[in-house]
Amino acid sequence: MFDLMQINPGLWVIAAGLVCALIPKTSATSYIRKFLIIAAPVFAAWLIFQIYDSSEVLGGKLSFSGIELTTLRIDNLSVVWGYLFCLAGLINGIYGLHEKCRITDSSALVYTGAAIAGVLSGDMISLFIFWELTAISSVFLIWKGGDRSYAAGIRYLAIHVLSGVMLLAGAIIYAGANGGDFSFNYIGLDAPGGWLLLLAMGIKCGFPMLHMWMQDAYPKASITGTVILSAFTTKFAIYALARAFPGTDILIWIGCVMTLFPVFFAVIENDLRRVLAYSLNNQLGFMVAGIGIGTTMALNGVVGQVFVHVIFKSLLFMSIGAVMYRTGTAKASELGGLFRSMPYTTVFCLIGAGSIAAFPLLAAFVTKAMILSAAIEEHLYIPFLMMLFASAGVMEHSGIKVPHFTFFAHDSGRRVKEAPWNMLAAMGIAAALCILLAWPWGGYQMLYDLMPYEADYKPYTVDHVVFQLQLLFAAIFAFTLLKRFKLYPAERRAEIIDADWLYRKLGLNIVTWISAMWTRLGAHTNRLRRSTTDALGRKLYQAFSPAGTMSEGTPSGLPAVLTAGVLVIVLAIAYMAGT
């Protein structure tokens, strides 16, 4: 008999995904799949609730080739991600109810389950397995985006498998130096393998110059796929960083750069799903910086930010997905005026936009302020100013650009149906949570209850509300002023090149050039080899053939004697070499 409480709850979600993949594809079984996609995350959340008792729970211990594995660990940090991923799985499931696709359903469940199981793993081997499984299962969501997403999916898979291999290598080095202990706890950069592990996690959470897979793959996935993808992979990596590298100074600067550079790409990007992918990168920067600051307030802020971020970022991706579902495009240059035909989606998108911009009474107002306040408390003024600059940038791309060019701006003339009921329901739940988790009277305190350390930060002080509104009103005023004087650039269709140009264009060109050179070199080498062997053969024939020079001036037996002599020498050398 097995003990249910010893099994990682994520494994049940993975099992549900495998069942979805195996049951025959008929209209009747699609209801079973839809039932599983809703029920599995709920069941996993119930299991987490049953297992966790406010102290660290270790379970599912296995011994494999002398390595002790702890496949289940629920503590004050992992429990937040566990609940969050279950909630995200549920909302994503509702959002995708209209989609009759077995591949999407099964890969979404396996992906969700792998993310849940990964954050609830207590050792680095289990972590590695689920780390890779998230990559392998999620690539199908990208490929469901159509033919043009195939290459992006391959690149996504290659980069994430590389990240996993680096994670495993770092784990082996780390464990090797710690008596074979693979427990996943604080590591730090001074530990053997620490840099390798940081890099592996950095790839997955979009460190600068390692971020390109996100903007490459997410906008090319299917509509439902992009929503699902936005929830898990990067937040899984943030969890790993928060556990292994809290208080690592370099993360402050990496995080600050992450908050800044996407702002400049997002402003010129026309594809709104790619704009949101840059925005995702920017938000991850706040979390990475918070982990780097490493104080209890900063880490509470990170945990809170991760929680609300998954909700409001999903909400934004869902609203643009709903628009894409109805209009067929997510290009800002093609959209506009959709508030006339999609009013509910407009309201939900505005709530998501207000949340990410940290308007008072909306989600990120509380959590982002905790990270910024932690920076001030630690006298990190430059990082603080960088993050404040990025906050104005968030207002630009997610707070204004996404809703404005989709639902307002000029009227594109598109009159489409409102989003399907299930999409509206999923967006409604996410929007309600965005308000609830920032509600001053008992709302954000629920978020505080989830935080790993006791939280006493008071977000609704007059000065905080007033100064935050100063920043946001000033940004909106700047936008309206620039629009009035026609200084705001028009949205134009284009491919904006990013760091992936290094391998998609430069790298490809170098490989193509080397391949061409190799082919040409091969042709030359073949010609040279053929002419050399031909010349040698001709010379030997001229020397040793019955009509050759050796037969003319010497007795016919001499070549045979010479050949026998050479043979004797070769045999003697072989004999000596053998002894």
Next chain:
Amino acid sequence: MTDRSSVDHSAEGVHPAAKPFLFLGNENVKRRFIWIPLIGMLICIVLGMLYPQKHPLPIEKYIPGSWAVYGFLAYSFIVFCAPVLFKLLGRDESYYGEGGLPDPDYSTEHLHEEDH
């Protein structure tokens, strides 16, 4: 999959819930919208002087409405960078030969080729 039959470019088809808000598309309303953030910003600057920050940056004590100034300048800087960045980084949509092209199964972009 896109419901192509639902794409209607006529003036009809406004959602009933959106009808009370159609004034938002009015050009005069759009032009006058600028007053809302301006007045909001000015009120917040005044309130900021009455209720200063408990933990300001050293320089913030000397700049009334410091976050408003910073927000305005930061936003404007980002937007003014856009044309330069677009010239540097913008390429044709078929640049990589794989993305950006309309996918007939998922997109109706081919119906609307003009930039606007």
